[in-house]
Amino acid sequence: MxxxxxxxxxxxxxxxxxxxxxxxxxxxxxxxxxxxxxxxxxITGIPVAxxxxxxxxxxxxxxxxxxxxxxxxxxxxxxxxxxxxxxxxxxxxxxxxxxxxxxxxxxxxxxxxxxxLHGAELLALVMIGLVAGSEIDGSLVRQRARAIVLIAIGQVSLVIVTVGAVAYAYFRSLEEAAICATLAATCSSAVSVALLREMRHPTSFARLLLATTVTKDLVLVIAFSIVLFAVATTATATGHAWYWIILHIAGSVVLGCALALPLRLALQQIEERMVAVVLVVAVLIVILCTITETAPLITALTLGYTARTVAPLASASFFATARRLFLPVCCIFFAAAGAHIDCGALVMNWPIVLALSSIRLGAIWTGTTLAARAVGLPSPMVRWAWAGFVPQAGISLALAAQVLIAFPTQSWARSLITIMIACITLNEIVGPVLMRIALRRVPESP
Amino acid sequence: MTSPLIWLAIGSIILVAGSRGVQRARRMFPVMRVLGGGWALLGFGVLVGPHAIGVFDDERLMQVQPIVLILLTWAGIVIGVQCRARFIIAIPRALWKWIGLDLFIGLLLSVVAAGLIARIWQPDSPAAAHILLSGTFAAFALGWNPESRSLGSRTDAPAVRMAVLVQAGAGMLAICTVVVSSLALQSGYEDAQGSVVFAPAGGMLALAMELCAVCVVALGAREILRDSREDDARTTLITIGALCILSGVAVSFGGSPLLTGLLFGAAIGLSRRRLRTLEHLISSAEPAVASGCFFFAGMTLALPQQSTTLIGGLAVGAIVLLLALARRVLKPLMMNLALSRERESVAIDSCAARAPVRQAPLTIIVLLAFAIHDSSGIADELLGVATLIALASIALTFFPRMPREAHASMRVPV
Known part of the structure; x- marks a missing residue:
């Protein structure tokens, strides 16, 4: 030998x-x-606390x-x-x-x-957004635009109707049911991109799931803002929902696009210390989003996609470095998300949490499968596509937090959000397992 | 995230320091090679620090302390990674003699100076305070600046050999400096009331626990990285995680992050199987880490309170000049003594031989580690004095004027 x-x-x-x-x-x-x-x-006599x-x-x-x-x-x-x-x-x-x-x-x-750890969490969220944006394949989105739109419409409409009905039966309030249903329709771009990065060669199925999740989440953030505004006008809320809509959606997208040009110029000038550059860009996004009250994840997503599309060569080493930092970033983000989980609320509200989550799961399965069949996706994709939309994490939690910001004194808002966070927690734990099974079961189509 | 301005400032500094324009300027102006990089950032740190413009006040400095800790630990790892068996075996006898002489005389002078100062100013101070003071002075006295390219460009074999000896000696003495100063730092700690307690026994216990923690982290990291098959992402994760824990361990036990980093680096360097990805990651970040340390040192340093008056200022200036002159006299003397038998193979008269006159940049990093534990401000003042001595020693390197060196036609490998 x-x-x-x-x-x-x-x-x-x-x-x-x-x-x-x-x-x-x-x-x-x-x-x-x-x-x-x-x-x-x-040694020092200072108590651990x-x-x-x-x-x-x-x-x-x-x-x-x-x-x-x-x-x-x-x-x-x-x-x-x-x-x-x-x-x-x-x-x-x-x-x-x-x-x-x-x-x-x-x-x-x-x-x-x-x-x-909030600062580190925000940075991690931005880094996830940057990598997710750079992973979106523009040509795939154009090719599969019909599939993406139909799957998104199929599952979102079904989730909103079914979860909304159950929520109405439980809460006896149209406003609470509307908020609950819109929140249930969201899923997690962060989980999608984390599982995508875990694969050495992401399949076109994985990319389709990511593109659909990002598109759906962008639309749902707008829908959620509209729902929140509508509820705010009927209930006596602080009423800055319009401001929130404009800044959170349009502002985030505009900021992301606007940052792409200076990033391109900077990347042409800087030839070394790319780790520092990635961190600085992430910190800058966090700062700008904090100042302008825009959404860091959407801004980073837009910047990642725009920079990758506008300057693929100049940004190559930037995104390669961001992907290298992705593993520690995921560790921080998901461990912190786990540490935030309120086990008490999850256990206390388990009947309604289980009911809402099961209805959501069923609606996602039905809506996605029907839409996937209608657009003629290959049969393994039709069978497993639903599993990619079960996870919930950062964006769902951020939207839930917005309810508390919009209705700081209303007691119904607090109890609604406790239940919704418990639902998100359950989907946060179960979702990645289902999505990984799906990614493994669907081979790369020829 | 409470002070976006801090992050904006740090971000723009890093971006500007790594930009092509700055690199071009560094190549264009020879003075930038001597005073560029770290020194420029130190100056910038002074400018934006609490003693000048005040963009960074004391409260904001506290907020960025975790970054300083991580940078210091990283600096320790960079020094520790040099502990490779093949490097240590390759060190010639003459260099061992030179290192030993520098260490002995440096430590002797530090102990004597600490004893004298303590006897004059604080006659009833405990013995542990003398240890701490001696360790601080040792950081001033030991080692030298490893860089010699800016001093001359002779490329004949004896001159190149001299430059290599200067660099290797500086590397070994950097390890000694970190060990000595960290041991001294361990002799005292701040208690719950914030006052310094000198307890060498407790300090040694803390040091033992620190060593145990470093061993666990180093062994774990080494095993995981061995299994990782040079995976870039995993190497980055383990390095960041280990850096955070090591710096936390050091500060928790009142020790220096430089020492925990050094021990971790040594464990990696002495590993039988080389971890190339990790070594590359550590060495590639070296300029950024040094720049970061100098920037934060600039923000932390303060001039001695006595220098506010004219006479006080003159006195501080005289002390700085005296210490720099002592370096100018003693360091070449020690070199001549150690290398007296190697005159034929090593160019003692080359410009590179003047490099030991310049104070090691590590002194500033060591004193920055001291400043983290010290809330009285004395370490900040010592950092200020160290900076002045370093600048004065750089100036004295060129005095008397260096002979113009002949350029050899080809580089001779050592």
Missing amino acids: NAPSAQIIRQRKRPRFSASILSFSLVCLIGLIELVREGRAR DLSDAGESTLLLGLVILGSWLAGRLVRAIALPPITGQLLFGVVIGPGLWEWLNRPSLALISHDQLAS
Whole structure:
């Protein structure tokens, strides 16, 4: 046997990490963080609860990044998508689970510390948007425009009608049912792009799912704004919904397009330190969106798509670097999303949460399958396309938060949003698993 | 995210520093090679810092502290990665002698100076305070600037050998400086009331825990990266995660992020199987990390309070000049002593031989690590003095004027 082939065999035989080693590493990591915090508290006399300085922030960030990656790898061993592991890791370290179990002191991250991760979460959301935008294949969208539109219309209309009906029966309020139904129709671009990046060679099916999700979410954000405005005019709300519509949609898209030109010029001037450039662009988007009250995800999505289309050569290394940073970004974003999950609310409202989620699932399945069959997609796609629209995450949560902003004093808004967040949480956990099965079952069409 | 201005400022600085225009300017003006890069950013840091325009006040500086910690840890890793068995074996005897001499004399002078100063100003200060002061002075005294290309362009074999010795010596002494200063830093910590407690025993316990934590992170990262088959994204993730944890561990135990980074880097460098993707990632970020450290050092540094009056200012200036002159005299002397038997193979008279006169840029980074733990402002003032000494030592390198070096026709490999 010659040397190179022996080396190849050696490489193949090299053992990959088993589930037990990954679990041990995860336990070691959590133990290490606890040891450091306790050790410091013993030496300096500062109680663990009072440690909130720069060292504590970096320690927690390290825990979130490495821990959620290990958890993602761990669940991969049982054929689940890494996102599920990252979300579950977030649930375990976050305050929601331990508060529900009446053991708040066992949470590794407190509510205050979770709030301090908000900046990192926003950055992660923007990075996901940038990568998602760059992944949208313009030619595929043009080719499959009919399929995208029909699938989006099919499932959105059915979800709105069925979920709306159930919500009306439960809440006995047309306004609440309308908000609930529109929120249920949204799905997650972040999850789609994360699962797409997980595949070494994304199939045209995966790209179709992403394009449909992005298109649908853009339309739904507009629809949600209109619903919110309509409700605001009937109920006595703060009434800045029109401002919100214009800024959030038109403003986000315009800002994203406007940023593409300076980005192109900057990329022509800068030849090194691309990691820094990507981070700076992400930070700038967050700042501009905070100042102009626009949506960071939509802005980043638009910028990613425009820059990739307008300057494919100049932006190539920029997006390559963004994709390299995508893994840590996903770890932060999904672990933080998991840490935000309110397990108490999920358990307390489980009958209505289960009912709404099941109805939503059924409506997505029926609407998508009918539309896919009508446009003549290949049969594996027809069978599995629905599973790509079950996940919910960032954009759904952001829209839910807008209800609380628009109706800060109304008690119905608070209870409605608790139920909706519980539904989103359930779809957040179940959705990626279903989507991954779909992506695996549908081969690349010739 | 509470202060967008901070991020905007940092962002634009990074973008401008990496732009083609700045690179072109650096190539056009020779002075930029000596004072460019880090020094320019240090100047900019001073300008936007709390002592000048004030774009960054103390509160905003606190907000960016996690970034400073991560940069310092990264700097430690860059230094630690140099600990490779084949590098250490290849170091000639003469260089070991030179490093040993510099270390011995540097430490001796630091301890004596710390003892004298403590006896004059604070006669009843505890012994641990002397250790801390000695460690701080050691950061001034040990090592030198590794860069010698800006001083001359002789390419004959003895001159090139001299430049290589200067660079290798600076690298090894950088490791010594980080270890010595970090050990000293460990002798004291801030308690719940915010006052400094000098407890070397507690410090050593904290150091032991710090070492355990670094070992766990380094072993875990090494094993994962071995399995990753040089995967770019995973290497980036592990590096960022490890950086965050290492910097958190260091600060939690009152230690220096430079030391935890150095130990992690050494574990990677001494690894039997080379992790090329990680090493490339670490080395490619080196200029950005150095620039970042200098920028934050510029914002943190302060001139001694005494320098506000004319006489005080003159006194501070005189001390700075004296210390720079001491470098000008002692460093070449030590070099001559160590390399006396190598005169035929090493060009002691070349311009590269003057590089040890210049203070190591690492001094500023070490003092920045001190400043993170110190809320009294003394470390900020020491950082200011270190900057002045570094600038004075650069000026003294060119005094007396260097001979014009003959350009050899071809480069001779060492």
